[in-house]
Amino acid sequence: MREPPLRDSYRFSAVYAKSVEDGAPVLLTRASDAHLTERLLKPLWRGGPFWKLSLLVTGLGALFFIATLLYTALTGIGTWGNNIPVAWAFAITNFVWWIGIGHAGTFISAILLLLEQNWRNSINRLAEAMTLFAIINAAVFPLIHLGRPWFAYWIFPYPSTMNVWPNFKGALPWDGAAISTYFTVSLLFWYVGLIPDLAAARDHAPTLAKRRLYGILALGWRGSGRSWRNWQMAYLLLGGLATPLVLSVHSVVSLDFAITQLPGWHSTIFPPYFVSGAIYSGFAMVLTLMLPLRALYGVEDIITTRHLDAMAKLILVTGSVVYYTYVVELFIAWYSGNIFESQLFLWLRLSGPWAWAVWLTYVLNFVVPNLMWFRAFRQRPVLLWIASVLVNVAMWFERFFLIITSQSQDFLPSSWAMYRPTYVDGAIFLGTFLLFGFLFLLFLRFLPFIPISETKELRHALVEEESRLEAR
């Protein structure tokens, strides 16, 4: 007898899930819906000393972050290592790095939703939260880089008494529009997805205060057929809107660079180059966060080895696209015959004062993704975690040398200058991690970080599919 065709994705996931060696995934066990709901809601009712201690540390860190921002705002940008010509320096490096990290969250939740990749359902909430917090961190940098952040609202078109309007032919109002839209739409998408789970939290809340809090947040969700139908449609549409949006945000960020005249920046490859780098680093950050969480909360049967394997493959794919753009950039620098381009790429970057950062990036971004060809790396959490951290180190240095080298030595040797960051630069960057950790810990404690209704829906479909196949 011939095997039934493996065209159904659910069946395929069942076969695949069994083929990796870490026990039965929760979707294949007969754990009841009630049990699953209670289990996924458990972190909401119980903090634990480890969580409290981490929250205290990161909370103090978030205060430290605010202090560094206040110090910069009150003293001035002179506290940073920025100079002329290197005016963008650390702040814009951090901005590009953080906003890039956000991209994977939207990619996982929106693009994989449209492609019906059901494995996304265990990790999309977590990745979307990461997106939101990464955008918050990213948005701090252009704001504080203004020097007078209290005038930031000048970027938005409003009828001012000065009778002027923003210049929409420049990239900065585009940035303002792109980032504020990205944050808002990501938040809406996240919230719409959360509504059914907030209702579950409401119905399981142990105290009246919590019941009221989640009740208000759930907006009175009762899971009626009508509301599910509209919910599914709205969720799909938001996914469809977020898909081009996520591709546009880093494209717009890359235009900040590409529409200038500087060698190394003035290039049409920038939008795809930035987007692929963003998704690549974002996947790595999802792994960096997900791997410890999975062990700490004991959810290895929900975020399975199969998820790690798929994420690692995506790192390989996006990493290869990034590397392809490196090669194209270097080739064009030589092939164009432009002396400024070739001076920058072939001399300054490969052998100048920042050559160590350039080579670090080139080596790490080649070696680490290519290790993902091997199952031994894809399916071992510890190795994968180290790889994910190295990817983000490499991606930070990529943005660093990209921004510093082009500015420090451009057309006129008389205006060349070196760049050194100060301790304030470092402190602000450290602060963003602490703020990120603080927000992420709050998220883990107060919101269900694995989607409950989507997990149950997936389990229902899978169990049904299995029983149908058994009946054949």
Next chain:
Amino acid sequence: MRSGLLAEYEDPEILVRAIRALRREGIVAMDAHMPYPVREVLEALELPPSRVPIYCFLGGLAGASYAYLLQWWTNGFDYALNVGGRPLGAAPAFIPPTFEGTVLLAAFGALLSFLGFSRLPRLWAPVDEVPQFSRVTSDRFFLAVDATDPRFDRIEAENILLASGALSVSAFGLLPRKEAER
């Protein structure tokens, strides 16, 4: 739904059978409540297609027009700024904010119409008074039959629901007078 009967089920397949049984009797005003969307139930309910996409599209159209016209008018007329000799109405340069405006208002169109058509936010509804209903977000499926349906008859509907395999059937809300008297 103001009032009616609420039947509790363990399995969506039994719920589908109950929906069909009621429809055979001519009762059509009903809604299911589920912890997660089950395609068969949504199909059996024969709901009209969602109108969320229309409002999402209108939102997108409004966003695109607003963003483009704002840039065109401010940079071309109200504060005409010559940047490097580029045309005042530089259409290609206006594309990125136009795109962002489209996405932003389309997203709001989708969210607000989803909430509106789902009658949310609504923090209390008569079905909440049924104690078993709190399991709707966990593992139970419910079928609410609307008492305003012209073919609604409490005894008959209750019998159909119980015969279909309901774990429990409870009345909710203030039933119409002719029903309450029985």
